[in-house]
Amino acid sequence: MSDGRSPRILATGGRGQLGHHLDEHSRSRLGGGAVAVGRDELDLTDPASIASALDRHAPEVVINAAAYTDVDGAEADEAAAHAVNAEGVESLAVACRDRGIRLIHLSTDYVFSGEVPGGGDPATAPALEPHDPTEPATAYGRTKLAGEQAALSVYPETTIVRTAWVYTGPVRHGQGLRGSDFVDTMVRLERERETLTVVDDQWGSPTYTASLADRLLGLVGGEARGEFDARGLTLHLAGGGRATWCDLARAVFTWIGADPERVRPCTTEEFPRPAPRPAFSVLSDASWRAVGLVPMEGWRQDLARAIAHEGWVAQRERGDLRGPGS
Numbered sequence: 001m002s003d004g005r006s007p008r009i010l011a012t013g014g015r016g017q018l019g020h021h022l023d024e025h026s027r028s029r030l031g032g033g034a035v036a037v038g039r040d041e042l043d044l045t046d047p048a049s050i051a052s053a054l055d056r057h058a059p060e061v062v063i064n065a066a067a068y069t070d071v072d073g074a075e076a077d078e079a080a081a082h083a084v085n086a087e088g089v090e091s092l093a094v095a096c097r098d099r100g101i102r103l104i105h106l107s108t109d110y111v112f113s114g115e116v117p118g119g120g121d122p123a124t125a126p127a128l129e130p131h132d133p134t135e136p137a138t139a140y141g142r143t144k145l146a147g148e149q150a151a152l153s154v155y156p157e158t159t160i161v162r163t164a165w166v167y168t169g170p171v172r173h174g175q176g177l178r179g180s181d182f183v184d185t186m187v188r189l190e191r192e193r194e195t196l197t198v199v200d201d202q203w204g205s206p207t208y209t210a211s212l213a214d215r216l217l218g219l220v221g222g223e224a225r226g227e228f229d230a231r232g233l234t235l236h237l238a239g240g241g242r243a244t245w246c247d248l249a250r251a252v253f254t255w256i257g258a259d260p261e262r263v264r265p266c267t268t269e270e271f272p273r274p275a276p277r278p279a280f281s282v283l284s285d286a287s288w289r290a291v292g293l294v295p296m297e298g299w300r301q302d303l304a305r306a307i308a309h310e311g312w313v314a315q316r317e318r319g320d321l322r323g324p325g326s
């Protein structure tokens with residue numbers, strides 16, 4: 001795959017936010033199309049559908065963006081999450097290995113315990129590296145870690161890319177994406193409430209899906225040109241810098257022209273969830289840089305791009321702000 005040509009890419013989870021953006025960005029980034037397939041065409045829990053999708057599209061690279069991503073749902077039904085995130089990933093890895101297809105598999109910050117390393121200050125504690133201990137505190141994290149291990153066990157050349165706090169923002173509705181994400185939710189709540197409280201003691205790496213897709217395609221393109229070889233590596237790829245959810249919410253308010261002081265900080269204890277959220281999951285980009293890859297920009301720059309997305313701006317100028325949550 002190092003002849004400089006754009007490789008044929010198949011993205012799984014094609015109706016999800018990353019799958020959608022891989023499809024969209026591959027046209028501009030590689031000049032070729034990634035085919036993004038939804039669960040209806042490639043179901044990770046069905047090895048026959050994996051085989052037929054791979055044989056039909058004959059990709060050289062698979063980017064696995066499909067996952068059971070409902071963190072609270074996984075806590076209630078870990079078996080369902082495990083079937084997709086662990087067993088399904090193993091089936092995909094076997095199918096890719098047997099066909100000589102390069103596999104890039106997406107994973108998550110939830111493979112870490114969420115504790116601040118050394119119990120230090122989360123504002124300054126060292127960001128997490130791939131070699132730091134993985135001790136997931138949630139069912140979702142356990143199933144994603146099991147998926148990483150299964151893929152590497154049956155197909156050691158798989159590249160694992162862990163990311164975190166992924167959002168698309170309000171343009172997602174115009175893009176036909178279902179559900180919502182944190183940034184999109186904050187834009188909606190700004191219209192609905194005078195003030196809101198947002199957790200200020202969980203630290204992470206906000207990641208704009210469009211940039212994530214762009215950097216993943218950079219990995220595929222660079223390998224095709226023979227610039228580096230990331231096979232078998234576990235890498236971290238997320239927005240630069242660090243933030244609390246409250247920081248992110250206030251930045252959203254600022255970018256849409258609202259008063260950020262309307263967002264009030266609260267603690268995790270004041271906002272309990274079925275699955276415990278990590279207090280600290282800031283990802284370091286050192287592993288990504290070490291390969292020779294371009295890391296993501298600071299999260300504030302990327303958030304500005306998400307809010308300034310022309311599709312969303314046009315929607316706002318038309319006064320058409322309704323999303324599924326409205």
Ligand SMILES: NC(=O)c1ccc[n+]([C@@H]2O[C@H](COP(=O)([O-])OP(=O)(O)OC[C@H]3O[C@@H](n4cnc5c(N)ncnc54)[C@H](OP(=O)(O)O)[C@@H]3O)[C@@H](O)[C@H]2O)c1
Nearest residue numbers: 013015016017018043044066067069106108163164165166
């Ligand atoms: N979102 C985040 O904050 C975040 C953070 C860290 C890591 N990640 C990881 O990043 C990757 C992409 O996440 P995302 O945000 O794009 O998630 P997403 O928007 O929830 O998309 C996931 C997609 O996977 C599909 N899927 C679920 N079960 C499937 C199955 N059995 N077979 C095939 N497809 C299936 C879903 O299909 P349906 O549409 O039919 O349900 C959905 O379209 C995942 O590996 C996720 O774990 C995400």
